Amino acid sequence: MTSASSPSPPFPAPSEVRLRLAVQPRLGRTARRIDGAWWPRSYDLAAELPGLLAVLPRSWGRISSVLVHGDTWLDCPEHLDLAGQEVHVGRRDSSTTPDTVCLLAPGRGRWDLLVVPPATTEAEAVGLMERAVTEGE
Template sequence: MNGMRGSRRRASPVRLTLNAILGGDIDGAWWPRTGSLASELPDLIDVLHVPLGEILDIDINWSATAAAPMLDNHFATAMRAMRWNDSRQRIMVVVGRTGCARILVVPHTTTQALGWMVMRQAAAMPVMSDDRDAPEYAVADRVLQAARVQSASSAARILDSPTEAVASKD
């Protein structure tokens, strides 16, 4: 499936960010364009083939019946008032032949400004100082904090390093 030679042309580029160094609690984020993750997954696998090698396994921390978390900066004040700190985030652990990545899945309904902010923070990309004052920055920071805590405490942490993950799959 992902051992294809050459890449196919995508109608819409995959919205994915990855940290330059993998192995953290969250290594990046994927922002699907629709609610149909299954239809977008082949393109994600194609893109991840380069940094991770042949994709061997994908683990997710949600069920088909679980509602996607709502990320919206309009709810930032309400989230703070409710002392929100863990609206169960969706995390994928993608294991390839040469690496492993823990990827936060951003709900497709997320506003553009917030979606890009979450993706930048998830991949430890620089954020302009002016953007740090935006409400999206605070919401993205809280989402990432929750995702990192979930990732660190999940069963997915059994994969201590990409080399161990790859060795255990062979």
């Protein structure tokens, strides 16, 4: 079992986290769709995840588990200690969702974010993020 502490500050400031969330929440038992799009600066999850979790809506609750695609994230620890709270990191190898990260909060729900590859140009990333949060509205 591997574990990692969050990197020493500075984390990306909230204004620097590249995240776009869908305006309309999922209702009832509608088909799962993407809840937002995240454009991390690298595939270093221990460095990127603290900034992401810091800017999520409070209504989502405390994220206790994160599921990532096993081949996408480099050197992914099984647990991260973020501000004294342990976050479990699970790896999945689903070919249907290689470009997503799944965030889980007990008793609150599940949120799926499209992950825009870090090397994507700004123009492409903005377009991908916009489409991710508006498709199906």
